[in-house]
Every structure is written in C-alpha cells, then in structure tokens.
Amino acid sequence: MTSHAHSVVQPSPLSQRIAGVIVVLYAVITMVPLAWIFLTGFKSGPDSIAYPPKVLFTPSAEGYCNLFTTRSRQSPEYIAQLPPTSGICDAFARTSNMVVVGASNFVPRFVNSLIIAFGSTALSVVLGVTAAYAFSRFKVPAKDDLLFFILSTRMMPPIAVAIPIYLMYRDVGLSDTRLGMILLYTAVNVSLAVWLLKGFIDEIPREYEEAALVDGYTRLQAFLKVVLPQATTGIVATAIFCLIFAWNEYAFAVLLTSGEAQTAPPFIPIIIGEGGQDWPAVAAGSTLFLLPILVFTVLLRKHLLRGITFGALRK
C-alpha cells in the first residue's frame, strides 16, 4: 500500500531464463541427498553399502520392515520348524535367521515428535502473537529493554544451558516428559515468535482496530476479528519456523528424553546399532520423518512465500 516500492522494471527474458536455470540447478543439488535417502530406504542391506553406489536396484521393503519391527536371532533349526511366514516382514527376517518379535518404538517416538513439535509451536505462536501485539500497540514500560532481553535469550547456543536445564528438569519431574519438551522448545522459540510477529503486527495500521473499537467492539474482539485475520501470513510463517526447529531439535532431545517422551531425532540413529548397520531402516525412518514438515509447508506455502518476502515487498 505504501507507494515507495522498489524497482518495478521487468527483468529481461534472458536474465529471467538464466535465473530460472540457476534456481533449478540449486534445487537439483539440494534434492540429491533427499532423493538418495528416499532411494536407500528401498534398498536391501547389501545394496545400500555397495561400492560403487547403486542407482538401479531391485526395490525391497526390508528397510521399512526393520524400521517398524524388532527382531531376534534364532538358530536355522528353530526357524525351520516354525509355521509358514505370517507376513512380508517375517519372511525378510527369516532369510537372515531372525524372527519378528514385536513392533519397534518408531511409531510411539514419531507420535512424541508430533505432539511435542506441534504443541510447542502452537504455544509459541499464541504467546508470541499476544506479546507481539502488546509490544506493538501498548505503552509497555521499558519496552525496548524488554524486547532486547527477549532477543538476548537467543544469543547463546541453547545447548549451553543444557546441563542446568537437565538438573532442574530432574528436580521438578519434567525429565523425559512431553510437557517438559514442549515447555523447553517453547522457551527457545517464543523469542523468535515475538520478534517476527511484532514486525508483522506493526505493519497492520492501527486504524483497523480503532474503527472496530468505535464500532462497538472490545479490544479483545477487535484483536480476534481484525488483527488476527490480517496477521495470518505472519502467523503461518512464524509457525513454520518454530515447527522446523522443534521438529529437528536433537541435542536437548538426546539429553532430556530417553524413554517415554523420546522424539524421533534421537531414535532414528539408534536403529543403526540394532543388529548391524541397517542403513535402509535409517533411510526409511528419515524419509518418514521428513513428511510432516513437507505436508505442513506445502499446505501453507502460499502464506509462507508471502510471509518471507513480506518485509522486502513493502519496504
């Protein structure tokens, strides 16, 4: 809406084409490792470590079987006297003298990741948007100092406080709990959320709320009906940043969760240790691990693009 937009000169067709080629090249380069992980998930054990690496191979579900099951080694005689195989995973296990004894922990760990990441994202955004609104619209004493303080929580690497947090969590009983992890990730993310969202809310003209106030709405109603809808883009962009952090976080997860509340990132490497270096299973786990962020981002990509370029377009 501001008139002082940047360059409005259309790039020439040639430079557009060159830019296109560069973007495609970059996309290909970043996609190769992902594609490799995706393919490795469908390789057999020997194929996954073959040298030179195999691009063409016979697909196998072994990796996914190993990801979702636990197996135990048995003597060939024992396996021979078993009834016929009950499923494809059982069949795979028997070829290497193993039997499936139960489900692995992958599904519960994955569910933990979902609950913790989405829970902390929701909490970060709710706290962030209300704090950002207050900072943007009200006279807060020592506003600049408070904002700097909030930002300063990000100035050291979070892992620097890992040991104190570990000790405190042990004392208050938050160790290895989903609530503990949600609170921890929220504490890390909320500073980012406040700063990002304050920027977005600052851009929403006050007149909108004031019109609502004059029209008979309370401050809270004006916030919900006028400010929030217009901050959607910022909220979505913030949520994605928060979610990516909480979803991928590894160091705290290793330190603070071991059982009940363990998330997928510390779980996936553990697979390596179970019965040899099972790369297909690790790749299968990594592939599935990517999906929630992928789905979330694709669903909201329209907002995300607008959100990330928001400041650049308007200033």
Added chain:
Amino acid sequence: MTVMRMAELVMEGVTKRFGATVAIADLTLTVGDGEFLVLLGPTGAGKTTTLRLVAGLEGPDVGRVLLAGRDVTPEPPAARDTTFVFQQYSLYPHLTVYDNLAFPLRSPARRVPEGKIRTRVLEIAQLLHIEDKLANRATQLSGGQMQRVAIGRALVRRPSIYLMDEPLSSLDAKLRAEMRVELKRIHRELGATILYVTHDQTEAMTMATHIGVLDQGRLVQIGSPREIYADPINTYVAMRLGSPAINLVPRRLYPNVEAPAAAETIGVRTEHVRIRKSANGGAVGRVKWIEHLGDQNHLHVTIADTDVVTLCDRDAGVVVGDAVDVELTAPLFFAANGERVRAN
C-alpha cells in the same frame, strides 16, 4: 417541530498533550443536531486529535466531552455513540464489501439480527451506488469505491455524530468533487450531525453549515462559511479561505484609504480589487504576470514591492507591463499582530 433540538456534541475546555506538545488547547466547541461542522486547519493544528477525543480513541487531559447531553469523557469508544471515517485504511482487506458494511452492525454490543443487517446494508449500498460491488473483496475496488464503502460503513449505523477525518484527501480531483456533492446530499437526506476535518478550503466552503478554524490546537474562529470568509477575525483565518489567497498589503501603500488608526495591514480579496488601465502617469502598479486558468484569469500586479492578485476579464485588454490603477472595494483592516481592526 416543537421539540427543542439538543446539541449533539459539546466539548468543554478540552486540553490534550502528547508529551511536551500541546495538541489541543482549551477547546470549547458545540456541534448542534443536524449541523455539518468542518474543522479547517493545516497539518498539526489538532484536527485529527479533536476527532479522536470525541470518538474516545484518546482521553483528554483536561475538560469534558458530552454526546447527546451525556458526559462520555471516561467511556471507551465502544460505549460512545459515534462513527469514524478514517483518512485511509478504513476497510478490512480480508472481508468483502458486504461484510465490511455489515461489520459495525455485527458488533457484539449491538446484536442486530442478520435480516435487518441485510436490509440496511443494501439500502446504504444503493445510496452510495455500490450495490453491484457487494461480493467483491475490499481490495478489488478503486480508490473512489473504497472511500464510498468507508463512508457507507459509517452510514449503516445511526450514531449521534459522524466523525470524518479528511475522507476525501486520497481521491483525485474529479472524484473528490463528486464525493463532496454526495456527502452534502447524504447530510441533507439523513439530517445527520457531522464533524468533519480537512485542510481543504473547498470542502469546507461547499459542505459545511459551520466552519471552525484551528491553529496550533486552538479554535480561532467558528461561524458560517459566509461569516468566516467575509468577516475573519485575524489574518490567519483570512488566509485559510479564498483562492487565490487574500491579498495582504501594507497600509502605507494606500494612504488614501480610510482606515482605523491601528491598521497596519489591509486585506483584500481578489474579487475586491478593481483594476483600471492608467490614463495618466499617476499609476500605482504595474502588471507583472497574467495566469490564464481557462475559467478565470489571475492578474499579478506589483505595487511598490508587494504583489497583489486579482481577477480580470479576458477582454480587459491589459497586458504584462501595463501601468494600472488599483482600487480596493471592500478592504479589511488588521493590526500589526494580525488581529482584525474594525472601522470605528
């Protein structure tokens, strides 16, 4: 009508400061029922602050605000019966035109049934000629349409007073002229009480029943457009109305004009300067420049070192460089401090 019409808005000795700046200084103002009061003043004169004080978006440091006889000074905006048209950003971009118009009626404080809202919105849309745009997003409208919807948002309610903050300033000249007529028509048809602020003297002259002139947070003069134009109390007010602006010439250039003793400056409007081509050598001025505006011509005449602007007929036969006699037909006199000095 036998019912005595009550003043809709009374501001009593209102002062508002922002930090060290005094935005409004001891403002006392009355807007009667059905009046269209235009507050005129340059940027920073306190026009918008006055509106915000009435709406309750700001609280006064001193003084009271009364609406329809009720002291609303401590009340929040929602509890006051006003409506506000902002200079810009008055439409919600995430809503359709219909929902924008319905928004004030849907407020939890009002709880108007949807059927009634529909009737009212359609009525207003017809009044403003936007009935075919109701399904559009607010962002798909042209500037003129947006501003009409913004005014429509104010009109769907029947508040005790309509507050308008330069609602036409973002429009181009043609649309602004149309909207002036439109607003005046709405004022007549609805009998609405309107407090309108602008720095545009044309808007003030064409629409107002009363004009108040603000200067640095003070109300300098209030009266009918005619009074303000013809009878300004100081040079500041005199300069605010009239285009081209009133000529202010030193008293000493016109020793022959009968003037009060304290008069230092003579104010004379362009239409009150009479030019005659000089026949003898006693001319007082020389034509410096002629502006042809199509409908009128502005003649710039230099008298000593002062420029006087007047209107002249195209066929007056005056050309640049001519020596002319200048006669003032309805002079106003001002003292050295700019205050009006009246004859006798």
